[in-house]
C-alpha cells in the first residue's frame with residue numbers, strides 16, 4: 001500500500017462507512033524506524049486488520065494474537081526485543097497465508113522485499129540431521145542470519161517447519177531473539193521473527209474436537225484452552241525442534257498463535273474467495289461440490305477439514 005494513498009483511502013472509507021472513524025487516520029504509522037534501511041511505505045495496522053477480518057476465515061484467535069503483537073510492536077519506538085511469533089496448526093489452516101499478509105503490510109514489496117528473509121531447514125539444510133549438530137551451530141545458519149540482519153535491523157525472518165529444525169540450529173537464532181542491545185554490530189530489537197510449524201496441530205485439533213463435544217463452539221475457544229496442549233506437544237516434546245533449544249527456557253516467544261481446524265462452511269468461504277480470485281463464476285453448485293470433496297475428521301462426524309483450505313484452489317479446476 002502506497003503511503004500517500006493511505007490517508008486518502010481511509011478518508012474515503014470513513015465517508016462511506018460511518019463505523020470507520022476519521023480518527024483512524026492517526027493510525028497512519030510514521031516511518032517505522034529511522035535507520036537508512038527503513039522500508040518505504042510505512043505499515044498500517046488498520047489495513048492488516050481489515051484484510052484479516054475480510055479474508056482470513058475461521059481464525060478469530062489468530063487475528064487477535066497477530067494484531068496484539070503487531071500493534072504493541074509498531075507503537076513502541078524502542079522495543080526491548082524483537083517481536084517473536086510462533087504459528088502452530090495443522091495443514092491448510094492459514095499459517096503461511098497469514099504470514100504473507102503480515103509481511104505484505106509491513107514491507108512494500110512483500111516477500112520480495114530485500115528486508116524479508118525466508119528460511120526453510122529443508123531447503124537450506126537438507127542434510128542437517130546428518131551433520132554433527134554443533135559443527136553446524138556457529139557456521140552456516142549463523143552466517144545466514146547475521147548476513148541478512150547486518151544489512152537492516154528492521155527485517156522480517158520467516159522460519160518454516162520450525163519443528164523439523166535441529167535444536168542445535170535453533171540455538172543459533174537465540175542471540176538474535178533476546179533483548180541484547182547489539183549482536184554482531186547490529187541492533188536486532190526491531191526485527192520480526194515468525195516461526196511456522198505443524199507441531200501442535202494435532203493437539204489443537206483434538207482440543208477443538210473435545211470442546212465441541214463438550215458443547216463449546218470453536219468460536220468460543222480461548223488461548224487458555226489451547227496453551228497447555230500446545231506446550232506439551234511442542235515445547236515439552238523431545239521429538240520437537242524446540243525441545244532442548246533455549247528458546248523456551250529463555251521465554252523468547254512473545255506470541256503463540258494457534259490455528260484451529262476449519263469447518264465445512266469455512267471451506268466454502270475459501271472456495272468463494274478462490275473463485276473470485278481466479279475470475280470464475282461463483283456458482284453455488286461448485287462451492288458445494290468442492291467443499292464436499294474434501295476429507296473431514298473425525299470419520300463418523302466429519303466436522304473439520306483434514307486439509308483445511310489447502311487443496312481448494314487445485315480442486316476448483318475439476319469442476320470447470
Ligand SMILES: Nc1ncnc2c1ncn2[C@@H]1O[C@H](COP(=O)(O)OP(=O)(O)OP(=O)(O)O)[C@@H](O)[C@H]1O
Pocket residue numbers: 055056057058059089090091092093094095096097098197198270308309310311
Ligand atoms: N483460514 C483461512 N482463511 C482463508 N484462506 C485460507 C485459510 N487457510 C488456508 N487458506 C487458503 O489455503 C491456502 C493454503 O493455506 P496455507 O498455505 O496458509 O496453509 P498452512 O497452514 O501454511 O499449511 P501447511 O502447514 O501445510 O504449510 C492459502 O493460500 C489460502 O488460499
